[in-house]
Amino acid sequence: MAKVQEFERIALIASDTERAQAAFAELLPTRNWAPLDDAEAVVVLGGDGFMLQTLHAMLENGRVIPAYGVNLGTVGFLMNRHRAGSDICKRIARARSIAIAPLCMDAVTQDNGRHRFFAINEVSLLRETRQTAKIEVTVDDKVRIAELVCDGVLVSTPAGSTAYNLSANGPILPLDSQLLALTPISPFRPRRWRGAILPDRSTIKLTVREPHKRPVSVVADQKEVRDIAEVSLAIARECELTLLFDPGHALDERIVSEQFVV
Template identity: 70%
Template sequence: MSDEPRLALLVSDGERAQEAADEVIRDLADWVPLEEADIAVILGGDGFMLQSLHAMLDSGRVIPAYGVNLGTVGFLMNRNRQPEKLLQRIGKAKRLDILPIAMEATAQDGEVHKFRAINEVSLLRETRQTAKIEVQVDGKTRIKELVCDGVLVATPAGSTAYNLSADGPILPLDSQLLALTPISAFRPRRWKGAILPDRSCVNFKVNEPGKRPVSAVADQREMRDVAEVRLEIAREHPLTLLFDPGHSLDERIVAEQFVF
């Protein structure tokens, strides 16, 4: 019986990813369906990687993922090089475990939705009116009324995405921290955000929700007209990414802080 891992191939709709799959990669292995695989090989960009990881979370069967960047940024992916040596690269890859955020959002009508976010959860104003949001950490109100365009909580893996664009801090992957970052805050004027232990539970309560409606977005999933959002790390749902030696996400996070 072979000890070789069974591989599933997931390819984005992008032209580059489809061409790479057809030219070389489909012929490299006896690919199996995702539900039978030990490792998922993902061709595309960061968005497709997030989509694939969420699909695994939703299915209840999560396996390690090795990404090949055939998109734009590719922060969660490996470089697209030596495709003919893909199987050897997977065999030498290093594992990196990341933990998603569990979001429980209550709508203004009382309906409750639960999502998970690998990068971040963001609350965003829906109209031209600024949002007014109460910020609680571990049951204690830290900001009674944050007047802003929005606010987000990012994981270390997501700290270089929307969080960085909003002037939030870059977090090392092994830091066990979360970034709490305001988006265009008007009051308190000088508050730039906070760094929290990842054991923290963060609650957002929307003030004047009828006049100032707010949506909650967990990665790519949006819920509109929320009244309250509760966030905490989903430790029961770890995800594993595979990276080539010397090209890990840790290194990319360090390198990102020296780009001018």
């Protein structure tokens, strides 16, 4: 990964938490910050949730610029370490860029409504009631599991593989692996199926069985659609995002490190 250029027009945004707002007030007088809609890059102060919110806003607005996150939240997996008093512009100039392609989700509801959202972390299908879900799993136009009986199922990108996917006992994927994780949530049948690792060029279709008795919702990162009939998923390479990381603290290193946490 090559060193990024030194950006001239940089925007500064912050979440509404007390810590993020304090850092915003500290950084605001250090340079002439550009408006976000005219910036070449953006500094994002907050946690992973605010970073995801910012990246999704870029996708929705159709204007994607590199984002440098400063962790003022909790986990901060997508962020850089907060260092009070450091020269943020010099850190950005030395940062390394990592490209992330989101999942594109096309969902069809029981009343034939159609919804398209992007997911940077994962798309998850979840049962809506006490009844277990029954889901048909199709990969590359071939039915792989005719009836997965479960609480749900999710498809994760490498960037999201240490989030909900890991909590559901899914695999951690290196960032450059070009893979997706297909992970069941509390599977009942097939009892021994623990998921699959797929090339990220795969197309995935998840079809709900017995939807009136066993309704299912779908969540693409923070967007939810209820009472779905089917969901189609594929990597959206045309919507590639860029995250900036300090040397030695890149996302791929964090993904490796996470596998040795005990």
